[in-house]
Amino acid sequence: MITLSRRRRLVWATVVATSLVASGCWDRVEVNDLAIVLAAAVDVPEEGSGYEITVELAQPAALNAGGGGGLGGSSGGMSTTQSPGAILLTARGASWGQVLALLQERASRRLEWSHLRAIVFSVEVARRTSVLPLLDFLSRFRQIHPHVPVLVADGRAEDVLAATPPLETGVGDFLRRLTRQRPFMRVPLYEFFRDAYEPGIDPVAPLVKVVQAAPVASRTIPSDVRLDGAALFDQRGRLAATLSDHVTRGLLWLRDMITQSTVTVRLPQGEMDLELLNAATRLHAERTPGGPRIRAEFWAEDDIVDNRASVDLKDPTTYAQISRVAAEEVIARAEEAIREAQRAGVDPFGFGQAIHRDDPEDWRTWQADWPARMREVPVDLTARIDVRRTGITANATLREGR
Amino acid sequence: MQLQLAAHDLLDKLTAVVDLVAALRAGLLDPRWLRRKPLGGNLDETLALVSMAYENTDDFTTRSVSCRDGRRAVLAFLSGTVNEKVLDRSVIQPLKSGGDVQALFARLHRAQPTETLLTMGDVVERIAAGKAVFWVEDEPRALAVKVARFSKRSVNRAGNERVIRGPKDGFTEDLDTNISLVRRRIRSPHLKFVALKVGDFSRTEVRVAYIEGIARASLVEEIVRRIRRIRIDGVLDSAQIEEFVEDNPWSIFRQSVWTERPDTAVGGLLEGRVAILVDNTPTALVVPSTFWQIIQSAEDYYESWFAASALRYLRFFFLFAALLLPATYVAVTTFHQSMLPPTLLLTLANARERVPFPAMIEALIIELSFEILREAAIRVPQYLTQAVSIVGALVIGSAAIQASIASAPMVIVVAMTGIANFALPHFNQALAVRVLRFPLVVLAGILGFYGLILGLLVILVHAAGLRSFGTPFLQPAAPLRWRNVGDFMGRLPWFAQPYRTPSAETNPVREAPGQQPQPPRVAP
Missing domain, CATH: 3.30.300.210 (Nutrient germinant receptor protein C, domain 3)
Structure with missing residues (x-):
């Protein structure tokens, strides 16, 4: 047998014990036990106060339903009302933290926010109250990535999430890719934070809008999400003005x-x-x-x-x-x-x-x-x-x- | 009267012999005494004692020959190991026809590799070694003649270390053949073979080969001392010697490298290493070795240095893939999902949707099935290998996924790990990597990357503490030896790496400086 000195044995026992204790041993989660949040929309409830938050959850099992298999390969199913790879979940509460807990209660899987692709505030949230308390939460929540694009919905934000954008699996994905297109404004969360907390500059965010397109042919999608203009915020995080797409050009130049x-x-x-x-x-x-x-x-x-x-x-x-x-x-x-x-x-x-x-x-x-x-x-x-x-x-x- | 006297004398001698044998049988005499007993010139006594040693040995054969001068001679050998034709021609005929025994001994000695024996023990042992031994009445010595005919195979291609360019011959089980394979590459009196014998029963020949003036003398001494120390009944392969002489026999890493390629062994000798050749072993042990030889192949030195360097870096990557790929996959998918690109995460989630096991268990299941297949492919009769691979491909590759026992990405990961392991040139070190990936998967499954790094650290600390005959196992990386880095991860061209391995401290420079070829100033 391998003979260890008493000291060595002690060292080994300590290493093993501390590594087991220090690591929060069994907090593993399998990928199929996760509800992956792709997009989040913040609205003001129609009655009462607080926030109403809608999340778009990926539905991996549905990705290859429809026989075709493969990701996003459901070209024939694009014109259905719900995009196949994602579902929506809504909860209402006084703060983001409360809403998060409620959402988690309703989801059978653990919400995973690290793959969030877009955050959409409704223009009403920005107009009635400040977005800064929401940002405070987002800046503390460790799962949210600072590169997530921030958008403001012209209308209700949940309508943006309910839209069925073409080509992509969900709205979150669509918005992320859309803001990556270079003619548009892309304001990641960290830039919004920076502009909100630094003196001498005020935050902006692109405006997103749902357009009801009249179906011209069977291949036309009924509703369409567009980037259209920009929202200007003041120092307290309230909406100050919205710019049209045309004027936004000048903003981008400056x-x-x-x-x-x-x-x-x-x-x-x-x-x-x-x-x-x-x-x-x-x-x-x-x-x-x-x-x-x-x-x-x-x-x-x-x-x-x-x-x-x-x-x-x-x-x-x-x-x-x-x-x-x-x-x-x-x-x-x-x-x-x-x-x-x-x-x-x-x-x-x-x-x-x-x-x-x-x-x-x-x-x-x-x-x-x-x-x-x-x-x-x-x-x-x-x-x-x-x-x-x-x-x-x-x-x-x-x-x-x- | 004269005759009577002679007969009586003979009888006397015989009874003495019978008593001796009886005494030995009864355990009254120490067998060790017999080993040291000098040959007395009593032909019958010697014959009786030798016959007793070879009791119940069917192939033990004796021949009585009358010499020309009237004296009797006895020839003893093992019939299976001796070429009797040669024996007849070179020993029996000269005995019958030769006059003076002294002259005969001298003549035989000139014509044949012979050995003069003086003790009983030597006689018994030389017969076992496949030599024919004969002794003549009234001569207090015996002569061993080498007319051995052990069966052996010819020199074949080195099957396990194949190269496209470079010599193809491989060591055989025959020690003499192997020595000649080494000798023909180093035609210098500085090439030395220290002869040793290991094994109380097998008496296996061992040669410690080195080049005087390159290999450190203390290293050779140490190796010889360690081999001399071995007390074992028999040695079947150099693997047994390896475990007796290593610095850290309990380590999962082997601290010597075996090769069946004479050129690799000689390459080691020229670098100041020492080769241990063992009879009946078709491989040579080359020591001291370092961990990094796991990514170094013989072909690196025969192909373009640029491609060889690239391949070494690639193998370095394979090394980590073979060790870490399944563990990394398990850690990322069960602990660090935020590290994955979103699309990949969705694909993995989709693939795992109906898999009932945690990723760690899934990984172990697939790894185990792969290992089963790998083992079965070696053991199964050759005609059935195809059946095994079909079953393996169908069961693991496709049915397991369709039945949702495992997910397709996991099968890809395990398959890539297996292939990466096969791509490592040194089998004995690759085995360590193959085994180590299992505890790493478990660690990753329990502790995530934290466990993975913990496991890697334990391996690293262990490997850094190893010595191979005094040479640090991770050299030249740790401790860092800049002069040897040229032949570590990459391979510089020959003219650009003039230094031998760090073990050759006495004579570190192997070539003259300034040999980089250049076009002549004036066209020739």
């Missing part, structure tokens, strides 16, 4: 979040479309006798995707013209966004942070009543758009010498 979009340029000869390849925004604050002044510089590289104006793209002077008009367009969008934000008295662009960076002394005096000052802070906008390429042809539809 927040340096724009990476992909199409800009329509109105030349005297007609319209043309440019595709954004690369963009950057810099915010500066300048000290003037009347207080700080914000200077925003946009820069972008664009390709021409469409020449409806039929301008001669072989002529170098055309590009200067296109650039100038495109820059004007970008500035116009940004101005619209600034106007709306100033009207609501919020700073979703981080102008306050820009002043803090460039002019800390003034910021100290301005910080206290920044929302009021924000309403009238002057902003200078400059834009430089470099038009790079014309696609794989220059003047395809243009007859020479015309």
Whole structure:
């Protein structure tokens, strides 16, 4: 036999004992004992107070029902009312913590939040009460990942979850993928936290909306979830304003979040479309006798995707013209966004942070009543758009010498 | 009268012999005395004693020959092990025709590998070793002639360590053949074979091979001392020697490497290692060994260094896959679900939906079925292997999943683990990995990653504490030896790795510096 000294035996016994005791031994959960939460929607109940929270749970067993097998392979079943891979569960309570307990009571499996793909607040939650207490819970709950996108539903949030988006297994998945598409705004939870708790910038979130589409053919889906505009929050976490999709562009420019979009340029000869390849925004604050002044510089590289104006793209002077008009367009969008934000008295662009960076002394005096000052802070906008390429042809539809 | 006297004398001698044998039988005489008893020149006494030693030995044969000078001679051997034709030609005929016995001894000695024996014990033992021994009346010595004809097989391909490029020959059971296979690769007087015998009954020949001037002298001494220490009835394979001489025999890791490839053994010798060749063993033990030899194959040195290095890194990955894959799977699916990509988690949940067992039990079931198949495939008669593999593929691969005994991902994981284990070049170390993955699965199933890391730490601490004939088992990784890293995970080209393994401290540099080939400045 292996002979161990008394000391060694003691060491081994200690190692084994502590490892068994310290580990919370049998807290294992099999994957098929989990109810995987894919999306969560927060509503205000129609009567009474508190919150009504709806979760979308994955139903793995249903994934390969229908004979086809394989994940998401139920192409024929897409037009049914309920997406096949997920079910909904609702509970009402005074706080998120209470609702969570209630939800757990109703689910036969342990709720697993680590794979949450989207959090949707209804616009009513944001309007009536603050979202900050909800965020406080989310920032403490260890299972929720800080990269989860935050959205605001224009209407009831549970309606968003009840929609049947095409291609994906559930709404959570759909929303996550949709916010990943680059023309849209993507606000992960950590960014929302950061904007909510840092002075000099206010949080924003994309607006999501359920559109009832009239069935044109059997393959059209009856309801459709769309990203449409943005919600602006004030410092207390209440909804301050909503922006239309068009104005949201300007917000994205100012927040340096724009990476992909199409800009329509109105030349005297007609319209043309440019595709954004690369963009950057810099915010500066300048000290003037009347207080700080914000200077925003946009820069972008664009390709021409469409020449409806039929301008001669072989002529170098055309590009200067296109650039100038495109820059004007970008500035116009940004101005619209600034106007709306100033009207609501919020700073979703981080102008306050820009002043803090460039002019800390003034910021100290301005910080206290920044929302009021924000309403009238002057902003200078400059834009430089470099038009790079014309696609794989220059003047395809243009007859020479015309 | 003369005749009478001679007859009486003979009778006297005979009774003395009979008494001696009777005394030995009755236990009045110590057998050890017999072993040391010098040959007295009494032909009949010697014959009686030898015959007694070979009582109930059917193949023990004696021949009486009358020499030309009238003296009698007796030839004793075991008929199965001696080539009688050669015996007749080289011993019996010369005895009959030769004149002087002294001259005959001398002539035989020149013509044949012979040995002069002086004690009874030697005579008995040499006969057992397959030699023919003869002694002549009134000569106080005997002569052992090597005319052995043990059956042996020819040199075949090394079946278990196959290479595409490189020598194909493998060791056989015959020690002399094996020595010649080593010798033909090192034609230097510095190649030494220390001859030892192990086993009270088997008297198995053992050779400790090393290259003088490369291998540390103290290492050779230590190995020889450890082998000399062995007291056992018989040695059937070098595996027995291995367990008697290792530093940490209770460890799950073997601290020596066996090889059936003479080139691998010689490669070890040139690196300052020592090879232990044992008669009747078609493999050589090469010591000291390190853990990392588990990812080193003979072919690494014959194929492109770049590909060989890549393969070594790949095998390093296999090593961890073979050890950890099922345990990682169990830990992740039962404790750390948040680490999985969402889609993968859904797929796994879907696959496990109808499986009644916890992942750990499921893993053990599939692992066990795989091990059963693996064992059965070795034991089953060759004609039936196909049947076994069909049953295995159907039962484990498909029916178990359809019956929801196991999930498809688990079968994939176990299959990958098994294949990764097969990809490790050294079987004895791969066996340790094969066994160790079971406790790791259990640990992972109880404690999750915490248990997995705990188990890995225990293995690491244990392996780091091992020594193979004084060389740290994890060298050159721990302790780190930079000069040997070139031949550790990767393999640098020959001209770029001039150092032998750390065990060859006395003579660490194996080649002249600056041998990297370059194109000539002027075209030739």
